[in-house]
Amino acid sequence: MTTSFPRRFTARTQAALALERLAAEASRRLGRGSGEMIGGKLALRVSPGALAEVGSRRPSACVSGTNGKTTTTRLLARALGTLGPVKSNSGGANMAPGVFAALSKPPYDTPAALEVDEIWLPKVTREIGPRVVLLLNISRDQLDRSNETRRIAAMWRELGAELPDTTVVANVDDPLVAWAAAGWSRQVWVSAGQNWTADAMVCPQCARLLHRNANGWWSECGLARPEPIVSVIGPRELLWYGRTIPARLDLPGRVNLGNAAMAAAAAREFGVEVEAALTAMTGLGDVQGRYQEVVLGEQGRRGRLLLAKNPAGWVEMMELLADAPPRPVIIDFNSQTADGRDPSWIWDVPLERLAGRQVLVTGERKEDMSVRLAYAEVPHSVHRSAEDAALAANEKLVDVVANYTAFRDLLVRCTR
Amino acid sequence: MSGGGGAGHGAGRGPGRGASATRIALIYPELLGTYGDGGNAIVLERRLRWRGLPVERVDVPAGSPVPEGCDIYLLGGGEDAPQVLAADGIRQNRAISRAVRGGAAVLAVCAGYQVIGQSFPSGGEIHEGLGLVGIETRRSFAGPDTPPPGRAVGDIVVEPDRRLGLPTLYGYENHAGRTRRLPGCEGFPLGTVRRGIGDGSGGGTGPGNGSGGPGGPEGTGTAGAAGTGTDGIVDGRVLGTYLHGPVLAQNPALADLLLTWVHGDLPPLSGPPETVALREARHRALAAG
Numbered sequence: 001m002t003t004s005f006p007r008r009f010t011a012r013t014q015a016a017l018a019l020e021r022l023a024a025e026a027s028r029r030l031g032r033g034s035g036e037m038i039g040g041k042l043a044l045r046v047s048p049g050a051l052a053e054v055g056s057r058r059p060s061a062c063v064s065g066t067n068g069k070t071t072t073t074r075l076l077a078r079a080l081g082t083l084g085p086v087k088s089n090s091g092g093a094n095m096a097p098g099v100f101a102a103l104s105k106p107p108y109d110t111p112a113a114l115e116v117d118e119i120w121l122p123k124v125t126r127e128i129g130p131r132v133v134l135l136l137n138i139s140r141d142q143l144d145r146s147n148e149t150r151r152i153a154a155m156w157r158e159l160g161a162e163l164p165d166t167t168v169v170a171n172v173d174d175p176l177v178a179w180a181a182a183g184w185s186r187q188v189w190v191s192a193g194q195n196w197t198a199d200a201m202v203c204p205q206c207a208r209l210l211h212r213n214a215n216g217w218w219s220e221c222g223l224a225r226p227e228p229i230v231s232v233i234g235p236r237e238l239l240w241y242g243r244t245i246p247a248r249l250d251l252p253g254r255v256n257l258g259n260a261a262m263a264a265a266a267a268r269e270f271g272v273e274v275e276a277a278l279t280a281m282t283g284l285g286d287v288q289g290r291y292q293e294v295v296l297g298e299q300g301r302r303g304r305l306l307l308a309k310n311p312a313g314w315v316e317m318m319e320l321l322a323d324a325p326p327r328p329v330i331i332d333f334n335s336q337t338a339d340g341r342d343p344s345w346i347w348d349v350p351l352e353r354l355a356g357r358q359v360l361v362t363g364e365r366k367e368d369m370s371v372r373l374a375y376a377e378v379p380h381s382v383h384r385s386a387e388d389a390a391l392a393a394n395e396k397l398v399d400v401v402a403n404y405t406a407f408r409d410l411l412v413r414c415t416r
Numbered sequence: 417m418s419g420g421g422g423a424g425h426g427a428g429r430g431p432g433r434g435a436s437a438t439r440i441a442l443i444y445p446e447l448l449g450t451y452g453d454g455g456n457a458i459v460l461e462r463r464l465r466w467r468g469l470p471v472e473r474v475d476v477p478a479g480s481p482v483p484e485g486c487d488i489y490l491l492g493g494g495e496d497a498p499q500v501l502a503a504d505g506i507r508q509n510r511a512i513s514r515a516v517r518g519g520a521a522v523l524a525v526c527a528g529y530q531v532i533g534q535s536f537p538s539g540g541e542i543h544e545g546l547g548l549v550g551i552e553t554r555r556s557f558a559g560p561d562t563p564p565p566g567r568a569v570g571d572i573v574v575e576p577d578r579r580l581g582l583p584t585l586y587g588y589e590n591h592a593g594r595t596r597r598l599p600g601c602e603g604f605p606l607g608t609v610r611r612g613i614g615d616g617s618g619g620g621t622g623p624g625n626g627s628g629g630p631g632g633p634e635g636t637g638t639a640g641a642a643g644t645g646t647d648g649i650v651d652g653r654v655l656g657t658y659l660h661g662p663v664l665a666q667n668p669a670l671a672d673l674l675l676t677w678v679h680g681d682l683p684p685l686s687g688p689p690e691t692v693a694l695r696e697a698r699h700r701a702l703a704a705g
Contacts, residue, residue: 143451143590148495201446201478207497209446209479341570342588344661347455367694371665374690375458382693 009053016047017054020104040097043104051096054103055128058087060112061266062128064121064156065136065177067313069094071251071287072136072259077113078284079267079277087112092288095120096127103128111270118152122159125166132266133184134169136192136259138176139199139312140348142340149199153180160184169266171258172226175217179204182226188265191231192258195319196312198348230265232257238264240274247278250285253320289407294414296398297387303330303400303414307407309339311348317401318353326357328393332386332402332410333363339404343368352376360389360398363406386410437470438679441486443512444478447502448528451590453492455662456523459671460488467683478502482511487678488521491528493590493660496538499527506531506546516548521653521677524548525663529648529656530593537593549651550601553593557617565616567592572612572659573702574647577604582673586666586698587659589613595658603651611702614647614658653677666694 009017024039043050061080063073070092077088087110089102094115103112116124118138125133135156138149153176160168160183170181173194181187194200203210206221216225231239235254238247238261249260264277286292289305296303306321308314321329335343343365351372359380361369366382373380383389386406390398402410442457457473464471474486478501482489489512494502506512516522522532530536533551536543542554556564567590574585589612596617597603605615648657655674657663664671668691675682 140450150495150497198446198449202498202501207501209501342451342590344452344455344588347452347458347662347665348449367690367697370690371688371694372455374688375455375462375665377462 010047010049012047013050013053016043016050017104019043019046020101024101037093037095037097037101040093040099040101040104044097044100049127051100051103051124051127054100054108055112058103058109058112059270060114060128060130061132061134061270062114062116062121062125062130063134063136063262063266064116064118065134065171066118066139066141066310067316068136068255068259069115071256071290072134072263073113073115074284074287075251075260075263075281076134076266078280079263079272080111080113080270082272082276082280083111083270085110087114089115090288096124099124099128119155122155122162125159125163129163130166132167132169132269133163134262134266135177135181136171136262137174137194137312138180139196139310140345141310143342143345149176150202150204153177153204156180157183167269169262169269171262172216172228175200175210175219175223175225176204178226179223182223187226188230188269189226189228190258190262190265191228192262193232193254195255195315198311230261232261238274240264245274245278248282249278250282251287252291252323253316255316255319289411289415293397294411296390296400296414297385299391300396301387301390301393302397303386303390304397305407305411305414306399306401307404308401309403309407311345314346314349314401318350321399321401322353324399328358328360328395328398329354330360330362330386330389330393330398330400331369332400332406333361333365333369334403334406335365335368336405339406346372351378354378358394360392362386362389363402387413437472438464438488438675439472439474439486440488440490441474441476441483442490443476443482443528444502444505445475445492446478447498447505448492448494448531450495451493451526451588451660452662453490453525453528453660456490456492456525456664456671459662459664459668460490460675463668463671463685464675464679467685469679469683478505481509482506484511484515484518486515486520488523488674489515491522491524491531493526493528495527499531499536500538500543502527503531503536503543503545507544512546513548516652516654519653519678521674522548522655523664523674524654524656525660526589526591526658529658530591530595532654532656533595534598548654549603549649549656550598551595551603551649551656552598553595555592555594557594557596564592565594568613568616568658570612571698571702572614572647573610574607574612574614574657574659575610576607576670577650579604580606580650580673582667582669583695584610584699585657585659585663585670586695586702587657587661587663589658589660591658597649601649601651603649603654605646606648606650606655606657607646609645609647612647614645616645665691666698 020039020043168184171192203219218224530553532548536553576582594616
């Protein structure tokens with residue numbers, strides 16, 4: 001069984017790969033998800049060096065940040081796909097076992113586009129030595145886990161010294177990201193935008209207040225927004241290495257154009273022309289159910305699914321909602337462990353902007369959302385489920401904004 | 417003196433203010449706003465406006481001087497470095513201290529609660545607080561041989577001191593510090609912790625035992641793991657607590673208490689009904705635990 005793996009792998013890793021395959025297969029047969037996590041976990045326990053063995057001989061890119069990881073990884077995989085086959089953890093399993101699972105099958109020299117959890121980024125990149133690391137943004141997420149945005153930035157900054165051959169593609173509009181990337185040996189600076197600044201008010205370098213104006217941000221210690229070589233300059237336009245180019249995506253919103261700009265800048269490091277990259281990205285209309293239209297319950301009700309799991313994500317979704325006709329909005333809100341147990345962040349979201357729409361609320365913390373909306377003076381109704389809410393909506397097509405577990409559960413219900 | 421009950425203050429801060437707007441100052445929301453605490457300003461503003469009373473919200477951005485002349489000052493939670501920056505900024509002009517002497521109220525939550533005390537820890541050092549109340553915060557009050565306790569993170573339920581005339585308080589806490597009253601502290605704890613950690617200093621005061629004493633709460637029906645500890649401080653019109661959520665969104669009676677302190681008697685306001693449903697849901701979710 002192990003003979004199908006390259007001879008250069010250690011015996012331990014060959015055993016780990018065989019085990020991973022068995023475990024993943026068993027998990028799939030038992031209907032317990034995709035099996036990536038369980039197989040990857042087992043394999044890395046048997047052979048801790050296995051990730052380096054399957055990952056370090058290929059050109060790879062690692063995508064990290066609070067918001068946009070999955071979408072940007074998918075866009076990047078499409079761009080790299082213009083060169084040939086690409087490995088990617090497209091299921092969103094973004095810790096070491098998930099990354100390993102994505103790389104565990106041959107061939108072992110194809111490029112890889114990998115989504116990596118913020119905390120796991122050092123571990124994964126040390127093992128596989130990626131050609132490019134993409135740093136998107138850092139903002140508050142899961143408040144109950146001691147939200148320390150600066151600590152993540154500091155960790156990334158130190159990582160740069162350990163990866164002298166890696167290029168970092170970094171978002172200049174996020175001061176935490178720019179500071180983190182400044183310590184790396186080579187940067188490609190991208191202006192991907194930042195519409196949530198509340199977590200970047202204090203200079204990560206000197207702890208004084210940051211200054212901001214229309215042209216950027218700077219600190220009294222000298223830290224300032226780097227000059228980008230790629231910028232989002234309009235709803236369908238990029239400034240790309242000195243020239244203006246059109247960029248049309250099937251994914252909605254300016255935030256996704258920012259994600260595409262980051263992905264295209266990374267793809268360029270693999271030799272992909274920007275036009276080819278953007279064309280390849282155009283065919284992507286939804287990412288793991290995000291932006292997807294699904295049947296919602298009975299009577300022909302349909303919903304466009306939107307994920308908003310923290311204030312920054314919600315602000316992005318607000319912009320996206322404003323771009324489309326003012327359909328009814330269902331808010332599906334939970335506070336399980338994966339969501340963050342503390343729901344108080346909804347008070348940081350400018351839900352006042354929903355005024356004028358029909359708003360329907362559901363989820364395990366629907367009462368918290370309902371109080372928030374009451375004080376925002378947004379009339380709304382409360383329902384047992386998203387499907388019930390859809391039946392009560394004034395139109396057949398609604399937008400559904402859900403946070404992590406609410407989104408996951410809804411997607412399962414609507415697509416099975 | 418303790419103005420905790422709110423009664424006896426007549427028409428708020430001085431004569432003739434009935435027509436002028438109640439001014440609510442949100443202090444440094446960029447630094448002290450990690451846990452949605454800006455929501456407390458929204459709640460106070462709406463609860464006045466819904467009663468037909470004039471209100472002015474004053475957002476004080478970090479780096480600018482704190483204005484005097486406001487009626488309620490709100491301080492929220494924040495991370496270590498911003499907390500120190502905020503304390504230094506607020507201390508520069510002492511406007512809050514003067515306003516409090518003039519009858520203004522303060523609601524300080526989490527990091528803000530630590531800041532209004534005498535001193536608080538940050539980045540391994542002890543920093544000077546605003547000294548509005550006689551409390552101090554440390555990572556631990558156990559001896560140096562005892563490892564400091566972990567962060568206090570989770571739902572928190574507090575039975576408020578009887579003198580406040582409030583129903584059960586619900587909230588969420590997330591802090592590393594432990595807080596205690598100092599000898600001579602004239603305030604009393606906001607209440608007894610029924611679930612969660614709160615001050616985490618055993619419910620007592622610091623060395624020498626403060627004169628305020630835990631007045632009301634004899635722990636009615638609070639038998640349980642967390643039944644003895646206290647949370648928060650009420651000293652005159654200064655109220656500090658570890659509860660966010662935001663605390664005034666989950667506990668509208670507390671919002672009205674603050675408003676009564678500075679405005680005097682308020683016209684009745686029912687609801688909003690959504691808060692009743694929320695408090696019932698919190699009760700169902702937390703009573704069992």
